[in-house]
Amino acid sequence: MKICTNEERQSYLDAYPIAHLFAFPIEEFIEVHEYKRDEWMIREGMRPDYLFYVIEGKAKIYVTHQNGKVSLINFINAYDYIGEMELLNEVYYTKGIRTSTKTVCYAFPFHLCREKMLEDVNFLRELTKFLSAKATKMAAKYSQSLAFPLENRLADFILQTADEEVYKEKHVTVCDFLGVSYRHLLHVLGQFCEKGYLKKDGRRYCIQQYDSLKELAGKLRNQ
Amino acid sequence: MKICTNEERQSYLDAYPIAHLFAFPIEEFIEVHEYKRDEWMIREGMRPDYLFYVIEGKAKIYVTHQNGKVSLINFINAYDYIGEMELLNEVYYTKGIRTSTKTVCYAFPFHLCREKMLEDVNFLRELTKFLSAKATKMAAKYSQSLAFPLENRLADFILQTADEEVYKEKHVTVCDFLGVSYRHLLHVLGQFCEKGYLKKDGRRYCIQQYDSLKELAGKLRNQ
DNA sequence: TCAAAAATAGGAGATATCTCATATTAAAGT
DNA sequence: ACTTTAATATGAGATATCTCCTATTTTTGA
Numbered sequence: 024m025k026i027c028t029n030e031e032r033q034s035y036l037d038a039y040p041i042a043h044l045f046a047f048p049i050e051e052f053i054e055v056h057e058y059k060r061d062e063w064m065i066r067e068g069m070r071p072d073y074l075f076y077v078i079e080g081k082a083k084i085y086v087t088h089q090n091g092k093v094s095l096i097n098f099i100n101a102y103d104y105i106g107e108m109e110l111l112n113e114v115y116y117t118k119g120i121r122t123s124t125k126t127v128c129y130a131f132p133f134h135l136c137r138e139k140m141l142e143d144v145n146f147l148r149e150l151t152k153f154l155s156a157k158a159t160k161m162a163a164k165y166s167q168s169l170a171f172p173l174e175n176r177l178a179d180f181i182l183q184t185a186d187e188e189v190y191k192e193k194h195v196t197v198c199d200f201l202g203v204s205y206r207h208l209l210h211v212l213g214q215f216c217e218k219g220y221l222k223k224d225g226r227r228y229c230i231q232q233y234d235s236l237k238e239l240a241g242k243l244r245n246q
Numbered sequence: 247m248k249i250c251t252n253e254e255r256q257s258y259l260d261a262y263p264i265a266h267l268f269a270f271p272i273e274e275f276i277e278v279h280e281y282k283r284d285e286w287m288i289r290e291g292m293r294p295d296y297l298f299y300v301i302e303g304k305a306k307i308y309v310t311h312q313n314g315k316v317s318l319i320n321f322i323n324a325y326d327y328i329g330e331m332e333l334l335n336e337v338y339y340t341k342g343i344r345t346s347t348k349t350v351c352y353a354f355p356f357h358l359c360r361e362k363m364l365e366d367v368n369f370l371r372e373l374t375k376f377l378s379a380k381a382t383k384m385a386a387k388y389s390q391s392l393a394f395p396l397e398n399r400l401a402d403f404i405l406q407t408a409d410e411e412v413y414k415e416k417h418v419t420v421c422d423f424l425g426v427s428y429r430h431l432l433h434v435l436g437q438f439c440e441k442g443y444l445k446k447d448g449r450r451y452c453i454q455q456y457d458s459l460k461e462l463a464g465k466l467r468n469q
Numbered sequence: 470t471c472a473a474a475a476a477t478a479g480g481a482g483a484t485a486t487c488t489c490a491t492a493t494t495a496a497a498g499t
Numbered sequence: 500a501c502t503t504t505a506a507t508a509t510g511a512g513a514t515a516t517c518t519c520c521t522a523t524t525t526t527t528g529a
Binding site: 172173174203204206207210211226 | 514
């Protein structure tokens with residue numbers, strides 16, 4: 024991790040203005056942190072000292088269970104917050120955050136900003152929207168995971184992450200995210216190929232029948 | 247549903263003061279709604295016109311999937327909000343809310359209160375805490391549901407809902423909540439009895455080995 | 470550049486969980 | 500009080516998913 028200073032810091036601040044989200048002058052408190060790919064921004068169980076606002080890059084939220092299973096709880100993208108739970112709650116089990124690409128964040132030190140932020144109507148309104156989206160998404164994922172087999176959830180995931188016709192997520196990541204074993208994921212991908220929905224091309228999968236996948240994924244939604 | 251007026255309304259307002267949560271005079275806008283047991287407060291898919299704040303009673307949040315399965319997403323208790331998603335988001339699939347006991351709510355009409363609430367730093371701070379707790383809980387349930395078999399989640403649920411040594415939740419409710427079939431729930435309850443963790447007593451179950459259940463439930467937690 | 474680690478791949482058998490069918494009992498409505 | 504509906508109970512067979520094992524390929528790091 025690298026903390027940007029001077030011109031570098033300023034150029035991020037210019038490229039991603041954020042003052043409008045706050046009623047008080049926030050810029051002076053902002054640190055700009057640059058994380059490399061595959062770096063732990065926050066270690067599981069260790070409370071962070073900052074509220075982060077992602078301006079570039081991608082990361083993942085992980086939690087490790089006592090039985091050794093790892094859940095990838097969600098993906099984090101630009102304009103997401105990290106550490107807002109710790110900002111709001113004294114007691115909270117901190118999840119691990121790991122970058123999956125180079126990631127740049129604004130980091131607001133709690134000890135300087137917490138009070139002000141919790142008095143700031145602009146920021147709080149922004150945060151409620153972020154949190155309501157998060158809660159909604161989690162509730163949807165939760166109920167879907169219990170109500171549908173992998174087939175449907177995987178079809179949805181493929182459509183959401185495919186780049187044009189090409190699906191190429193790492194299996195290991197997808198297992199953690201969808202909460203199934205590697206073996207079973209491969210099994211269902213194999214079925215999709217057999218049925219002609221996908222075609223395997225080396226390590227990639229090419230979507231052959233959009234509509235079939237859409238139908239499977241569509242069953243998840245009323246929402 | 248009944249809307250309380252005059253003395254009745256006032257006596258609720260006196261018994262459950264709420265002005266301190268708002269920076270503006272809220273009382274004049276409050277309607278007091280009384281719902282009977284097993285009444286639908288909000289029908290799935292129908293946007294409500296109010297933000298509700300529960301002051302007495304219990305309710306459940308339901309969503310129906312396209313495959314006919316019903317998920318009981320969460321329980322609602324006194325001091326919870328209902329309709330906060332619709333307050334914040336223009337686009338949102340409204341879940342069904344059904345009371346399980348007589349329930350009394352403060353109802354704030356959106357058309358009169360939305361603007362003011364979204365400008366109110368006290369209320370927003372309160373709401374962020376509520377939402378962060380909700381998001382956290384959902385994330386925990388989600389990852390647990392994928393990482394652990396029913397055995398562990400049921401043990402946890404029994405300990406959370408048992409009244410002294412007596413567990414007596416309706417099976418049908420529990421199925422919807424834990425996302426398993428009736429048949430399987432009974433199967434695992436049967437195992438608990440065989441192992442001596444529970445003893446069946448008519449329609450109730452009596453906890454015989456707290457520690458065994460605690461051990462099973464404890465595996466869910468690092469959190 | 471080479472060894473170690475991570476990711477992919479698939480077989481085989483176990484188990485968690487589901488579906489369907491059928492009875493019985495309790496609760497609710499008129 | 501009686502009919503209808505909801506809840507409980509259980510068997511049997513199907514399927515979704517897991518665990519463990521082993522082999523190959525790719526990526527990573529010193």
